[in-house]
Every structure is written in C-alpha cells, then in structure tokens.
Amino acid sequence: MHEVIIDTGKITVGDHAQTWQLFGMTINADTVWGTLIVAFLVCLLAWLATRKATSGVPGKGQLLYELVVEQVQDLTDSAIGPQGRKYVPLGIGLFTFILFSNWLGLIPSGHNPEWLPSPTGDINLPLALAALVIISVHVTSMRARGIGGYLKHYAQPSILMLPINIIEEVTKPITLTFRLFGNVFAGGLMVSVMVALLPGYIYPPFEFGWKLFDMFIGAIQAFIFALLTIIYFGMALDTGEH
Numbered sequence: 001m002h003e004v005i006i007d008t009g010k011i012t013v014g015d016h017a018q019t020w021q022l023f024g025m026t027i028n029a030d031t032v033w034g035t036l037i038v039a040f041l042v043c044l045l046a047w048l049a050t051r052k053a054t055s056g057v058p059g060k061g062q063l064l065y066e067l068v069v070e071q072v073q074d075l076t077d078s079a080i081g082p083q084g085r086k087y088v089p090l091g092i093g094l095f096t097f098i099l100f101s102n103w104l105g106l107i108p109s110g111h112n113p114e115w116l117p118s119p120t121g122d123i124n125l126p127l128a129l130a131a132l133v134i135i136s137v138h139v140t141s142m143r144a145r146g147i148g149g150y151l152k153h154y155a156q157p158s159i160l161m162l163p164i165n166i167i168e169e170v171t172k173p174i175t176l177t178f179r180l181f182g183n184v185f186a187g188g189l190m191v192s193v194m195v196a197l198l199p200g201y202i203y204p205p206f207e208f209g210w211k212l213f214d215m216f217i218g219a220i221q222a223f224i225f226a227l228l229t230i231i232y233f234g235m236a237l238d239t240g241e242h
Helices: 029-050 060-079 082-104 124-155 159-197 203-237
Strands: 019-022 025-028
Touching (some): 029 060, 082 124
C-alpha cells in the first residue's frame, strides 16, 4: 500500500486575506469590499438596463431586462397573486445580488486566501440577508393581519400546532442562511482540496470544470433564495379570506 500525504497547509478553511478590529469585533475586510463591489455591479447593471428604456422598440438590454421582470412577475402572481407584484423588484434585486456574490469568488486572484472570495461564502452575509427577509416578512404579516391576527395564526389550524408553527418560523432564517452559505462555502473548499491533492499540471482543467459547475450551483442558490423570499411574503399576506 502507498501512503498518501496531503499538505494540509494548502487547505484553508475560513481564512481571510485581511481583517479589521473595531470595538473588539473582527470584521472580514474581504467580505466587506466584495459586498461593496457586488452592490456597485448590481447598480451599474440596473442603470445600463434602464438608461435607454423606451415604450417603443426595446433594445437588447431592455428586452433582456423585461424578460427577467416578466418571469419574476409570473412567479409572484402564481405564489402570491396580483398583490404580490410590488415584491418583484425585491425578488430581482436579491437574485442579482446573490448571483453576483456567488460568482465573485470564481475570479482567480493568485493569492491564498483569495483577495476576492464570494461574500456569500462568509456566513455573516447570508445571515444578514436572511434576517432582513424574515424581519420584513413578519412586519408584512402584522400589517396584513393585525397584531391579534398575527399572533392567532400561530395556533392555526389547532392550538396543538402552536409549538410546531413557532419552530417553523424559527428555522426559516436558519435554513435560508445555511443553504446559501453551505453551498458557496463548499465550492471554495473543493477548490482548496483540489489544489492540495492534484499535481500542478492536472489541476487547471479540473479547476475550470469545477468552476463551471460552481457557476451553475451559484445561480440555482440565488434563484432558490429569491423564490423562498417570495413564497414567505405570500404566506405573510395570506389572511385566510380567499
């Protein structure tokens, strides 16, 4: 039998290129600037897609943008109804932001750890996004049902369901966070493992193939997060009257 020795020094988990200390807290600088870069790209894309918007014959950019809007609008109509169309911008914004965040880590920087890792590969960003969504969902539910109706729905359809309904609400932000974080983090970890295990002349094609697969996974996770957000708002708006 041959003994396989792995250089574990090449496998980095949870390392960051730069950190800042503020009031006793550690801030991951690469996550911060990665998030700012993605936010800028999303705003730039929105501006480019709408700067020449016309009611006449649309250009290629406007045509693509309108196609995305129509798809998300159909999704919200099926999940919520016509009243859910006000959440179309939120769904598009979340999908685009998470997609770009997932794909940012695919850009090689030649540095270990990466200078521009996927911001969603740091659990803090998925947790912040999940918290933002869930808090907004509960506020929407209170406005739609009233405080009494909001509290009462936890005991539906029976008071026996109260603990199960509470557990369900508690697990929503947890599952949103770890589904997104786990898939993105696993992709970066796989690249580190390949660097440690594969010879230099074999590694590049494997890395290229894996990153193509990672792009697909990143798009799926962005879609799932946006889809679940729309579904949760639909559940918040459901007062049981229809």
